[in-house]
Amino acid sequence: MENTKLKVNQMAPDFCILDANNKSVCLKDFRGKWIVLYFYPKDDTPGCTTEAIDFSALREDFIKYNAVVLGISKDSCGSHQKFINKHSLTVVLLSDVDTKVQATYGVWRKKKFMGKEFLGTVRTTILIDPKGYIKKIWDKVQVKGHAKEVLEELKNA
DSSP: OOSOSOOTTSBOOOOEEEETTSOEEEGGGGTTSEEEEEEOSOTTSHHHHHHHHHHHHTHHHHHHTTEEEEEEESOOHHHHHHHHHHHTOOSEEEEOTTOHHHHHTTOEEEEEETTEEEEEEOOEEEEEOTTSBEEEEEOSOOOTTHHHHHHHHHHTO
16 A cells, blocks of 8 residues: 555544553544544654654644644553653553554555565554544654644644
């Protein structure tokens, strides 16, 4: 699969998965708000840490624009809790251990590293409007400056 199978102006598929506190969180719970849904490969790795810290640093700005930031990876709830505590993160991290949500969103796909192919999470961010429709997709995200780029898109939405 080349990129996410979802398209702009399509309704974002609903899901319910656990957050770092083992509480069920559903996408539909955030209707009426903008949702920044970002998929990342692994807790506490350099790029993923930078991305989570950058989104956390802009939390108040996202709130001003009626937005919530949700990060999804295949890490466990316990891993998310350690990651949040270690870096004082303020984003909501969701655990997709079986990768079903990532598969639904088309971000669980073939990757290549050092000549080997494997399935993994392709760093992707999706901006969802208050009615639940996808407004923008960033595929194969480059971490540096990404959180600010997403905020700028939200400001102009």
